[in-house]
Amino acid sequence: MTIAGLYNYWIVILLMMTGFYVVIASGNLVKKIIGLNLFQASVFILYISLGKIADGHAPILQAGISNYSNPLPHVLILTAIVVGVATTSLGLALVVRIREAYDTVEEDEIHDQDESM
Amino acid sequence: MIITQLPALQVVIPLIAAPLCLLLYRPLATWLLTVVTSATAMLISGLILAQVLDQGVIDYTFGGWAAPFGIAYRIDLVNAYVLMIVSTISTIVSVFARVSVASEIEAHNQGIFYTAWLLCLTGLLGIAITGDAFNLFVFLEISSLSSYVLIAMGNDRRSLTAAFQYLIMGTIGATFILIGIGLLYALTGTLNMLDLAERIPEVANTRTARAGFAFLTVGIGLKIALFPLHLWLPNAYAYAPSAVSAFLAATATKVAVYVLLRFIFSVFGKDFALDTMPLALGLAILGSSAVIFASAIAIFQDNIKRMLAYSSVAQIGYLILGVSLVSPAGLTATILHLFNHALMKGALFLALGCIAWRIGSSRLGDFKGLGYRMPWTMGVFLIGSLSLVGIPMTAGFISKWYLVLAALERGWWPVLVVILAGSLLAVIYVWRVIESAYLGGKDNEAQVGEAPLSMLIPAWILALANLYFGVSTDLSVGVATEAATTLFGAG
Numbered sequence: 251m252t253i254a255g256l257y258n259y260w261i262v263i264l265l266m267m268t269g270f271y272v273v274i275a276s277g278n279l280v281k282k283i284i285g286l287n288l289f290q291a292s293v294f295i296l297y298i299s300l301g302k303i304a305d306g307h308a309p310i311l312q313a314g315i316s317n318y319s320n321p322l323p324h325v326l327i328l329t330a331i332v333v334g335v336a337t338t339s340l341g342l343a344l345v346v347r348i349r350e351a352y353d354t355v356e357e358d359e360i361h362d363q364d365e366s367m
Numbered sequence: 368m369i370i371t372q373l374p375a376l377q378v379v380i381p382l383i384a385a386p387l388c389l390l391l392y393r394p395l396a397t398w399l400l401t402v403v404t405s406a407t408a409m410l411i412s413g414l415i416l417a418q419v420l421d422q423g424v425i426d427y428t429f430g431g432w433a434a435p436f437g438i439a440y441r442i443d444l445v446n447a448y449v450l451m452i453v454s455t456i457s458t459i460v461s462v463f464a465r466v467s468v469a470s471e472i473e474a475h476n477q478g479i480f481y482t483a484w485l486l487c488l489t490g491l492l493g494i495a496i497t498g499d500a501f502n503l504f505v506f507l508e509i510s511s512l513s514s515y516v517l518i519a520m521g522n523d524r525r526s527l528t529a530a531f532q533y534l535i536m537g538t539i540g541a542t543f544i545l546i547g548i549g550l551l552y553a554l555t556g557t558l559n560m561l562d563l564a565e566r567i568p569e570v571a572n573t574r575t576a577r578a579g580f581a582f583l584t585v586g587i588g589l590k591i592a593l594f595p596l597h598l599w600l601p602n603a604y605a606y607a608p609s610a611v612s613a614f615l616a617a618t619a620t621k622v623a624v625y626v627l628l629r630f631i632f633s634v635f636g637k638d639f640a641l642d643t644m645p646l647a648l649g650l651a652i653l654g655s656s657a658v659i660f661a662s663a664i665a666i667f668q669d670n671i672k673r674m675l676a677y678s679s680v681a682q683i684g685y686l687i688l689g690v691s692l693v694s695p696a697g698l699t700a701t702i703l704h705l706f707n708h709a710l711m712k713g714a715l716f717l718a719l720g721c722i723a724w725r726i727g728s729s730r731l732g733d734f735k736g737l738g739y740r741m742p743w744t745m746g747v748f749l750i751g752s753l754s755l756v757g758i759p760m761t762a763g764f765i766s767k768w769y770l771v772l773a774a775l776e777r778g779w780w781p782v783l784v785v786i787l788a789g790s791l792l793a794v795i796y797v798w799r800v801i802e803s804a805y806l807g808g809k810d811n812e813a814q815v816g817e818a819p820l821s822m823l824i825p826a827w828i829l830a831l832a833n834l835y836f837g838v839s840t841d842l843s844v845g846v847a848t849e850a851a852t853t854l855f856g857a858g
Contacts, residue, residue, distance in 0.1 A: 273535060286538055293545050300553045323552070326501055330545060333508045337538050340512060344519060344531045351524040360528055 258299040265292035277357040279348060283341040290334045297327040370414070374427040374440045377411045377450065378493045378506075380404060385485035394477040398465045401481045405458040408492060412450035419447040420846075439559060441498035444850040448702065449495040449625045452709050456617040457488050460713065463825040464610035466818075467720045471522050471608045480520055484614070486513035491622050500548045500634070501558045503626065504541065507590070510622070511537045514615055518607040529602035536599040540589025547583030550575050551634075563634050571639050580644060583630055590623035593687060594657030597680045604676035609720030612672060616679050617713040621705045624686050628701070631690065632854040641693050650691035655785040657684025662792035666799070672729045674796055675715055678755065681789060682708050688782055689770055696773035698851035699844075704766035706843055707754070707836060711763055714829035715751035718744050721818035721826060731803055738805035740815040743823055745804050750830040752797035754837065757790050761837035765844065 265288055272285025301323035309321040345355055352360050384404040388397045419425060419442060427440040442450075461484065472480055490510025497503050515537070519530035552558055554575050555566040570576055585596075592600040600620075604612045631640040641647040661680035668674035682704070689701030719729055721744040726733055738745045754763035767786060774782040817823065836843050 270539075273539070279531065282535060286535060289539070290542055293542055293549065296546065297549050300549060323549075326558075329501075329505060333505070333512075333541075336512055337508075337534065340515060341531070341534050341538075344515070344527060344534065347519065348524075348527045348531060351527055364525060364528070 258295060262292045262296045262299070265289075265295065279345045279355045279357065280342070282357075283338060283345065286341065287334065287338055290330075290337070294327050294331060294334075297323045297330070370418075371427075373411050373415055373418075374425060374442060374496060375429065377408060377415065377496055378489060380407055380411070381485045381489040381492065385482050385489065388478060388482040388485055392478040394469065394474055395465075397478045397481040398461070398468075401461045401464075401484055402458065404485060405454060405461045405488065408454040408488065409451075409458045412447065412454045412492075415442060416447040416451050416846075419444050435557060435559065435562065438497070438499045438502050439561075440496050441561060442496060444846065444853050445625065445628070445702070446496055448846055448850050449622060449705070450492060452621060452706055453488070453491045453495060453618045456709055456713055457484075457614060459825045459828055460610055460614045460617070460717065463613070463717055463720065463822050466822055467610045467724055468608060470724050472520055476520065480517070480608075483513040483516040483520075484611075486510075487517060487614075487619075491618055494622050495625060498560050499558050500551065500560060500563065504545055504548060507544065507626075508541055510619065511541060511590075514611075514619060517611040517615070518603050520611070521606040521608050523606045525602065526606035529599075529606045533599040533603045536589055536596070540586045540596075543582045543586030543589070545586075547579045547581075547586060550579035550582065554579070560629070560634050564636065567635060567639070571635075571643065576639075577644065580635055580640065584627075584646065587623060587627045587630065591620055591627060591683055591687075592623075592680055593683060594653055594661060594680060597657070597661070597683075600680060601673050601676040604679065604716075605670055605673035609716065609723050612676075613713055613716035613720060616675070616716055617709040620679065620683055621709055624683070624701070624705060628690065628698075628854060632698075637693060637855070641691075647691050647693050650687050651779075651782065654684045654687035654691055655782065657681055657687065658785050658789035659684075659792070662789050662796065665796045666792065668796075669731050670729055671731060671734070671800060672716075672719055672723075674800075675712065675719065678793065678796065679708075679712060681793070682712070682755075685767070685770060685786070685789070688785070689773065692773050692777050692779065692782070694773055694777060695848075695851050695855045696769065696776050698855055699848050700766055700770035700773050702850050703769055703843060703847040706847070707762040707766045707833075710829055710832050710836065711751050711754040711761075714747055714826060714833055715755065717822070717826035717829060718748040718751060721747075721822050724822065725815055725818055731799060734800055734803040735807035736804070737815075738801075741817055743817055744826070747823075747826040747830040748804070749801065750833055752801060754833040755797060756793045759837075760834065762833045762843075764837055765840050769844070 269285045269289030269292060273282050276282055276285060301320040303319050306317050306319035307315050309318045349355050352363055354360060381404050384400055388400055391397050391400060425442040429438045468477060468480060487510050490506045493506030494503055515530045515534045518533060519527055551563060554570045555563055557563055589596045604616055658681050661677045665674045665677035686701050686704055689697045723729055754761035757763040757767040771783060771786055
């Protein structure tokens with residue numbers, strides 16, 4: 251396969267590394283959650299790309315079509331998307347509580363407040 | 368016949384009880400439901416364990432759909448053993464939880480607390496019972512998401528940041544596991560662990576298989592809190608509500624270790640996982656570092672809950688050392704220590720829960736004279752500490768003994784040194800507490816009484832179990848040996 255043929259996978263790697271970098275490098279808790287989301291989204295694309303077969307049709311039984319894409323990864327990733335939504339909402343809820351308790355969402359300021367106690 | 372449906376009921380009953388909890392809402396009612404559900408789960412896992420010991424592997428297909436299409440549960444001795452640990456600990460700790468939770472969590476949040484507890488139980492039981500790789504990921508996320516909620520309910524605001532940090536690292540770990548499973552699916556076209564085990568050898572020598580294995584190992588390592596991926600654990604256990612620390616410390620990381628064992632020995636096979644990929648040496652180094660560094664850090668902790676959390680990281684090191692020995696004896700030691708460590712950490716965290724309930728603190732300075740003011744509670748702590756150090760006649764000694772024998776069998780002297788050094792460091796950190804409690808002198812402040820019986824009895828059950836399984840080893844060692852043979856033979 252050529253570089254262009256692996257286009258999806260390059261996007262996956264790019265998104266994954268971007269998300270991962272944001273999670274690690276950003277001190278803002280909301281940005282961390284966004285990075286995490288990006289990181290998870292890249293895996294969704296990985297799964298969806300796995301299910302695609304060259305010239306495959308949508309997996310709905312039709313006359314005259316024998317080449318179907320694999321629907322299973324798509325179903326799997328629906329579950330993973332739900333998990334991702336749950337994680338994001340829980341993470342944001344925690345950020346709200348953290349802001350109520352510390353009055354900031356910056357990691358280093360929270361750390362300073364805990365140290366000075 | 369209801370008996371044939373046991374594998375499904377094991378997971379379904381807590382799953383249904385969780386939303387019921389939310390509807391019941393009243394603290395006492397939800398607590399009662401949690402205890403009854405945990406006890407039912409314990410009964411079911413007892414029946415499953417008996418059935419597996421009696422008749423061998425149980426196969427269960429959901430809705431009658433055979434493996435490639437439906438989700439299949441395949442319960443061998445290792446699954447049954449982990450199920451037993453999780454449900455027993457949940458039962459004992461949930462009995463303890465009523466008084467402890469009532470003092471630490473506001474009444475209107477207690478219904479939510481028990482809902483999250485049951486969801487966490489569902490997730491942990493589901494991981495331990497399932498034979499499907501993707502199903503495992505879903506249960507892993509159920510247990511993780513609910514444990515973030517449980518941890519965030521601690522009454523210190525640092526519990527929020529601890530839960531957030533755990534959420535970030537836990538999600539990265541889970542996503543790595545998801546990538547690993549996806550790559551395996553791309554290679555083999557199946558998610559069933561048995562089918563995976565059959566098809567992986569053909570494709571083992573590809574970059575995709577190696578990448579999948581690496582992603583899975585790192586992801587599971589994050590969930591295990593394997594040194595140096597343990598950074599989320601100390602704060603999470605230190606600031607969580609007392610009952611949650613006891614429950615998670617005794618079960619969550621154990622279940623993650625089970626997942627590692629399952630993937631190394633059953634799915635990939637030990638030849639690929641430990642020989643082709645240089646994982647055995649890696650695990651030996653990481654396990655040894657965990658034992659030495661985490662024990663050393665534990666010595667300098669002022670918060671005793673945090674000290675025990677670091678000690679958990681060190682104990683995980685022993686578990687990993689057992690795996691790295693790549694021998695039936697080493698695996699037996701690991702599986703045995705899963706159980707024994709659940710007993711000792713459960714007892715220690717419950718004792719701390721009693722102390723936190725009575726004096727509202729887990730700082731070392733406040734332990735002064737507690738040996739006289741709360742003799743029964745400190746008795747539990749003492750027995751748990753002895754077991755942690757590995758004094759003969761306690762459960763901790765048995766598992767260390769088997770680990771030492773396994774290391775000697777392989778002739779790995781450095782591992783032996785690490786185990787002994789780890790035990791010495793453990794003596795130092797628990798001695799600080801014992802010294803303060805018994806030899807720190809009685810101060811003249813108002814007499815502090817004992818914790819109520821509903822907290823003391825669960826704590827003593829675990830403490831006595833530490834002594835019982837330190838003397839009578841037939842049951843624990845017997846099952847562990849057989850479970851290790853099952854895993855090792857499969858690989």
